[in-house]
Amino acid sequence: MLHFECFPRMITTNIGGLERVASAGVTVRSYSASLISNRWLRNLRLYWSARRSDHLVIHFDFRDVAFFAVLFTLFPGRRCRLTTLDLFTERPRRQGLCFMRWCLRRVDRLLVYFRDTSPFEHLLKVSATKFRYVPFKINGLQYIRTMVSTEEGYVFCGGRSRRDFRTLFDAVKDLPYLVKVVTSEESEMKPHGSTMHGLSVPPNVKIIRRDSDQAFFLDCMARAKLVVIPLIGDSLTQAGIGVYIQAMALGKCVIISSGVGVRDVLTDQAVIVRPGDSSELRNAIVRLWNDDRLRGQYAERARRYALPLGGEDELYRSVLASLPGDESRCARA
Template identity: 40%
Template sequence: MLIVTNYKEMPLRWRAANGVVGRTIVARSLEDFKEEGEAKDAVFLVNCDPDLTMKLALARLTLPGYRRPLIASDLVLRRPGSGLKAKLIFAAKRFLLSRADLYLNLFKDTTGLTEAYGIPAARCAYIPFKVNLDPGAVATVEKREDYVLCFGRSLRDFDTFFAAMERLPYPGAIAAVKPSDLIGHGARFSRSLDQLPPNVAQLPDDGSAQAQLRMLAGAKLVVIPVLKTSIVASGISTALNAMAVGKCVIGSEGPGMSDIFTEEALIVPPEDPEALTAMIDSAWRDDLLRVRTARAGRRLAVSLGGEAELIQRIIDKVAQAYG
């Protein structure tokens, strides 16, 4: 079996859990997919690239040489924007993005994916994600419990976090950011920086994994408020990283949170300041709840491993479907 993919980290030769053996060829262009996909046992795997997925879907419809199974992995998709132009663009994207044969998602709840893109649950499979921090650095970093940290960018609901922290006496923190930089991530950050709650600090952030680890290590709680419009696992990387560091995670109900975590995270309704306030207050004061949740989260995060383990899970699912 041959996997033709843009995922550069995949091993050149592999063995799946079901015994299927195969190889990988990395494709850097649409023409590469065509050339390498001539093998009869080839499948196309696109990782984290909606644009490439659309190009291959269109090529399969209109050009010879591209008619191989198309697998889309970890696509970050959003609901359509408002306005006629946005809706017309979305209609074209929907037509192409819904044409893959298999979708490997980092979440189980595909309701939003079906509603927005017409992708049926039958063509979806759940792949548990990975920790994106170095295990050695996690093991040696100094851990404290200084603040309630709201971290991440993708579809983050900073407004609800700020509204909750205004009602609480505890110190809070966010990574230093320009609100305008969050627009492309779909986050909601309506305040100017001089209007932040007085108990919410901005922590230095150069965008590195080391900076993220430092901020997570200093947190007593890690809050991941995600907008209710999210249809994918918008906070999964932050959640698993925080869990790996041994922190109690509070997250918004939705894909990639309430559908995959039970005792590993504390779940609140999205865009609900009152519910978030109550959960932060409870977890801050209740040592047993906080520690129990953090320990369960860490057990799960450690069990999932890193990139090598994630890639093996992808290979296993592809081989199961097409091997």
Template identity: 30%
Template sequence: MYRYTDIRNDWRLLDEETFEVPSGIELLSHEAFASPNGPHVEQVRPSSVIGPFRMVPALHHLLYALQLLMRCRNHSVLIVNGSSPLWLAVGLLNQTLFCLRKRRVLCWALHAEPSTRFSREIMRWGLKGTSLSLLWSKNTVSSHVEFFQLPETRFLFMPYKANHSKELPYKLSLDNYVFAGGNSKRDYDTLLTAIKGTGIPLVISSTDPEVKSSLRDLSNVTVVSAVEPEFAELQAASRFVVMPMHEEGIRGAGEANICNAMWHGKPVIAADNISAHEYIQHGQTGFVVPSGDTKALRDHIIRLWNNPELTRTMGEAAHRHVVENFTQSSFSQRLRRLSAILGTEEFFVPHIRTTKIQLEAETPSRQAS
């Protein structure tokens, strides 16, 4: 049976057909896990008492978090989505009210990037009440450790997923434009500089008014505000996808966008220093260049645009790469299996400076007692 330390060294162990799921572990979540892959996760819905407080989101989150933590038993693991404020409520309560017997909490898709010292301390306290947080690149593990001054064992890199892989890939290739999309941390100025004067048609999709208003008006660039499923259709109908990213903050962005594009059989050219290299095989499924490197970005865009056969073969390789590594079902299985492993570990956190994680499973003698 694998331990947490094994997974830290190689997340691919979670994919093995011979993986032994620990017995006697109860997995709980505020979300529904529809996929049959992996151990069962019980969804705990808000009680009827909490329901009326939905009009006061902060109070609702605290009451729901309290309900979830009280539902946990000795060998329960609570799975929370870090893109929801609920994770912070769970962490804060687990660190304060349940400090004598902390619940095991796994937070995935952690979105914790505070802009003030006060909010950083609040999030740091919440993270101290979270057993493990999943991040989408090794670089972000290092940045979170440094920023929050927490042990590295509190964060784990496990790759994200192609959300579009819940459905079959679209076969809409028009091949007559390049696509770039998304809002968070996008460096469209570098992209526009790279593509200026090439005559290559570019479609940019952003739903953020500030992002749209900042885009320069170029004759070969079309700006739209597509949402799903139109966003996916634009990706799938393009010749290839470009992801220009700013290097800022403690977390990356665009991981799902990269995986989705490759799922639809599109090579991805990313200008990124944080996460892209974890997903794109440089020279095989796309290209990764440094953030802000206009010349390198321009060279690869022109190269792929002028070589349809290379674009096709790289796109096919990109789809295979997602099938083998980044599908929705694979991610769900990894998340559940990892959660089950955490149920066998003893997380003891008396203080940030004396944090100790006992990674040895209970010995037979202790179990007998």
């Protein structure tokens, strides 16, 4: 149980929901996109509030980080600590990299969903002490709590971010298993680093373009024998974390490509394969499909790992407990 009396008295945020878990005596001013849709008007409102706050806590978007870094530098006023949640960045060009490094010097705490921060420390010149790992949440927990997992004789693959469909198709072609891929339209997945353009879909693979329908997505996952998450290899970009946690909460055996937030977080809760290696992926699918005992062992360890993560409120409690300058005075009882 967290002791919230260690928290600051004033927090400004663009994360709707933090106010639900704040303790008595802590004021959380929330200006989310649902309240102020225009990014720059929202950021101006956040900045004005932050000038009277102990902390500004925002979702990581580099445009917003740059906005606040510049304003806090030009008009410092009261020292408000800046914390970001999540970290998404592509390898920037040289000039952009210099500006990004400058902006991140003004960030006091980077809350991330992965443990190995060394690639980001090296590229962005950010001290390891600025990073804090927070476990991600179970998306769709309200649905998962009501579901009964079964095994109906197919492999499930879902999601749209940095999915390596080429490797998946190469791995499962000619296998005697049905594979259901629940994803989005090409125009929606492409901005997230995925594509099926030019790929030949094997006859045993069924493409379902409904990944935005959460209830359908989870129901299809809950009835699968195996969950496979093939990811494009990248040392800087995380993907698949939300989906593997959902699958684990449903008690599914998961096969996933190694990557940020996978190799550095999971141990024996999933089968981790090399990115882009269709032979290794194929062998893992065949082995786990045919070995009921091994598949069940992975599924049980996965469930024990995922269920304690909880939902949105548990994540937000972790965020409040990890604000800079406060965690040393926080305790768990």
